[in-house]
Amino acid sequence: MGIQEQYRSEAASLLSSGEVKLVIGFGPGTTADRRRALFARTAEEAEKLVLDPACIANLTTYLVAGGLLSDGKKVAIFLKPDAIRSLNILISESQVKPEQVVIFGYTIENNEIKELPGHSIGDFANLGEKLRTATAPPSVQQEAEKLEAMSPAERFEYWKEQFAKCIKCYACRQACPMCYCRRCIVDVNQPQWVSTSSHTLGNFEWNLVRAFHLAGRCAACGACDRACPVNIPLRLINYRMGKEVKEAFDYYAGESSDQNPVLASFSQDDPETFIL
Amino acid sequence: MTRILLKNKLDDCIAAWQKAGYSVLAPVQRHDMSSFDEVQKGSDMALDLILTERTIKDQFFPQTEPLIKYNISKKEIASETMTPPDKKRVFFGVRPCDASGLAIDDPLFGWDYKDDYWFKRRENSVIISIACTEADDFCMCTSVKLSPDSTKGADVMLRPLANGNGWQVDAVSDRGTALLESVSSLLEESSDEAAPVPQVAEKFDVEKVMEWLGDKENFESQFWKDISMRCIGCGSCTFLCPTCHCFDIQDEGDTYQGIRRKNWDSCSFALFTMHTSGHNPRNAQSTRWRQRIMHKFNYYRGKFGVNSCSGCGRCTRQCPVDMGITETLQAITNLPR
Numbered sequence: 001m002g003i004q005e006q007y008r009s010e011a012a013s014l015l016s017s018g019e020v021k022l023v024i025g026f027g028p029g030t031t032a033d034r035r036r037a038l039f040a041r042t043a044e045e046a047e048k049l050v051l052d053p054a055c056i057a058n059l060t061t062y063l064v065a066g067g068l069l070s071d072g073k074k075v076a077i078f079l080k081p082d083a084i085r086s087l088n089i090l091i092s093e094s095q096v097k098p099e100q101v102v103i104f105g106y107t108i109e110n111n112e113i114k115e116l117p118g119h120s121i122g123d124f125a126n127l128g129e130k131l132r133t134a135t136a137p138p139s140v141q142q143e144a145e146k147l148e149a150m151s152p153a154e155r156f157e158y159w160k161e162q163f164a165k166c167i168k169c170y171a172c173r174q175a176c177p178m179c180y181c182r183r184c185i186v187d188v189n190q191p192q193w194v195s196t197s198s199h200t201l202g203n204f205e206w207n208l209v210r211a212f213h214l215a216g217r218c219a220a221c222g223a224c225d226r227a228c229p230v231n232i233p234l235r236l237i238n239y240r241m242g243k244e245v246k247e248a249f250d251y252y253a254g255e256s257s258d259q260n261p262v263l264a265s266f267s268q269d270d271p272e273t274f275i276l
Numbered sequence: 277m278t279r280i281l282l283k284n285k286l287d288d289c290i291a292a293w294q295k296a297g298y299s300v301l302a303p304v305q306r307h308d309m310s311s312f313d314e315v316q317k318g319s320d321m322a323l324d325l326i327l328t329e330r331t332i333k334d335q336f337f338p339q340t341e342p343l344i345k346y347n348i349s350k351k352e353i354a355s356e357t358m359t360p361p362d363k364k365r366v367f368f369g370v371r372p373c374d375a376s377g378l379a380i381d382d383p384l385f386g387w388d389y390k391d392d393y394w395f396k397r398r399e400n401s402v403i404i405s406i407a408c409t410e411a412d413d414f415c416m417c418t419s420v421k422l423s424p425d426s427t428k429g430a431d432v433m434l435r436p437l438a439n440g441n442g443w444q445v446d447a448v449s450d451r452g453t454a455l456l457e458s459v460s461s462l463l464e465e466s467s468d469e470a471a472p473v474p475q476v477a478e479k480f481d482v483e484k485v486m487e488w489l490g491d492k493e494n495f496e497s498q499f500w501k502d503i504s505m506r507c508i509g510c511g512s513c514t515f516l517c518p519t520c521h522c523f524d525i526q527d528e529g530d531t532y533q534g535i536r537r538k539n540w541d542s543c544s545f546a547l548f549t550m551h552t553s554g555h556n557p558r559n560a561q562s563t564r565w566r567q568r569i570m571h572k573f574n575y576y577r578g579k580f581g582v583n584s585c586s587g588c589g590r591c592t593r594q595c596p597v598d599m600g601i602t603e604t605l606q607a608i609t610n611l612p613r
Contacts, residue, residue, distance in 0.1 A: 030414070031413050037505075037506045037597060061508060162307060167339055167515045167516075168540070169510050169516075170545075171510035174509050174596075175510065175596050187545075187546070187547045192528075195526070196524065196539050198339040198539070202340070227596035229329065229515070229516055229596075230329065230330070231307075231308045233308075
């Protein structure tokens with residue numbers, strides 16, 4: 001039995017026994033190469049679940065949407081390692097109770113799906129260590145190095161051109177599991193903190209606010225980058241912020257579900273390089 | 277015999293229009309994104325794209341538009357109405373669905389108040405459409421009763437020649453006829469045949485959809501919750517749509533100086549209908565998705581006699597969670613009645 005069939009049948013039995021109220025997985029999409037979130041509430045619906053190398057989306061976004069977990073009931077969800085990382089972050093930020101989530105873990109290696117055994121977040125505790133030493137994809141590293149080599153003026157020009165494309169659809173925010181604020185700073189209009197206009201200032205304001213809010217919280221799942229309809233390379237910003245936090249605080253976001261959020265905790269060993 | 281524009285005359289055409297005072301805008305691919313932007317020569321154009329990612333709507337209804345500037349000093353209070361530049365423009369290589377989008381929005385911007393910002397740009401622009409020779413899985417113009425060679429909203433219609441050397445040229449409006457006169461010496465007589473338009477299958481039954489939407493019984497249907505569960509509430513479908521037109525007026529500045537702007541807004545956003553009391557009549561994503569569909573295929577039709585969709589399919593093609601109008605309307609078509 002392949003992992004897809006195994007997980008389908010496990011999902012079906014969780015649903016029929018009433019242990020979970022919902023299974024969030026993947027189903028076929030509009031075109032042959034697309035996969036989309038599938039919400040199964042019955043054993044029959046669980047039969048439609050798909051698990052293959054095209055299942056790359058981070059579904060944890062749906063865990064924090066619309067008060068899904070507020071009734072205390074359990075939900076099962078399909079997660080690959082970066083998504084498990086983001087679940088760790090959500091747990092450490094008290095957004096998700098670990099006992100409410102049943103995990104169907106998987107990883108994609110050489111275009112093949114492999115099972116990550118275990119069902120509760122604690123079963124994946126050793127994953128963080130592995131991820132910590134993993135490197136970013138070569139394409140991201142190369143692009144990031146290109147940016148590092150630029151002068152500040154060139155780099156500013158680069159981002160100005162990229163952000164000029166921003167249409168403020170906020171797909172990056174909506175796709176990101178870490179953007180769970182009930183009211184985002186850009187939706188506060190009394191007073192208006194961030195301009196809603198898509199001019200240079202407005203676009204910089206939004207993208208920089210976003211970058212800072214994700215520093216030390218990003219699981220590098222790439223959801224924002226894939227969601228951006230105008231192809232702004234958001235991965236490069238997140239990559240850089242992650243690197244800063246790692247270098248300054250030796251902190252790797254989402255390594256475990258009980259780590260303290262880096263910017264909401266204090267350690268006497270924290271560097272103070274920015275204070276003269 | 278029809279008139280044709282050969283590809284090797286395109287640069288001369290652009291030069292002639294520029295000489296006559298026009299800017300020429302066409303599909304371009306820049307910074308890893310395709311949109312309509314100013315070009316200087318044919319090789320700047322990305323004419324092989326099925327569709328640009330951004331629509332030409334952006335060039336008539338910009339995502340941010342300054343309306344009024346004010347300046348208050350001790351001696352005087354000054355305000356200035358800002359109007360769009362009075363620039364004549366030729367849009368070359370517009371897809372029929374995008375051109376139709378402009379025609380669909382005209383009655384909206386000219387309804388109870390004539391929006392000068394829209395119409396000044398519309399009146400100064402000539403739309404040269406190119407019939408499609410390719411379609412993808414997301415194209416759905418035929419489902420909304422348009423076609424890959426629809427002339428709706430176009431001033432000039434080009435049909436690519438089967439031999440790939442150029443285009444058959446036909447004026448559709450007086451404005452188009454006048455523009456073609458300025459380049460008549462560059463056009464040739466020919467009997468070369470046009471390439472066939474692609475077959476775009478009808479994906480939903482728009483009549484059935486309108487009937488279901490018009491039935492008040494269905495307003496609170498569970499259907500809306502089920503179909504929109506995947507929606508993450510970003511506004512990308514609305515912002516990439518050639519007909520979505522919602523906007524918000526914002527003041528930027530302080531007591532002494534500032535600027536009033538018209539910015540895009542989206543019915544997908546929770547803030548869109550948030551009352552100052554804190555009550556939100558559309559407090560769930562399902563009610564917002566319902567609004568989007570109802571607006572396009574019920575309310576707009578009721579008011580202006582046309583659906584607010586030109587079938588470009590961008591809403592699905594670029595949706596981060598693989599939603600879109602097509603699937604919803606297909607599902608409505610197939611609902612048991």
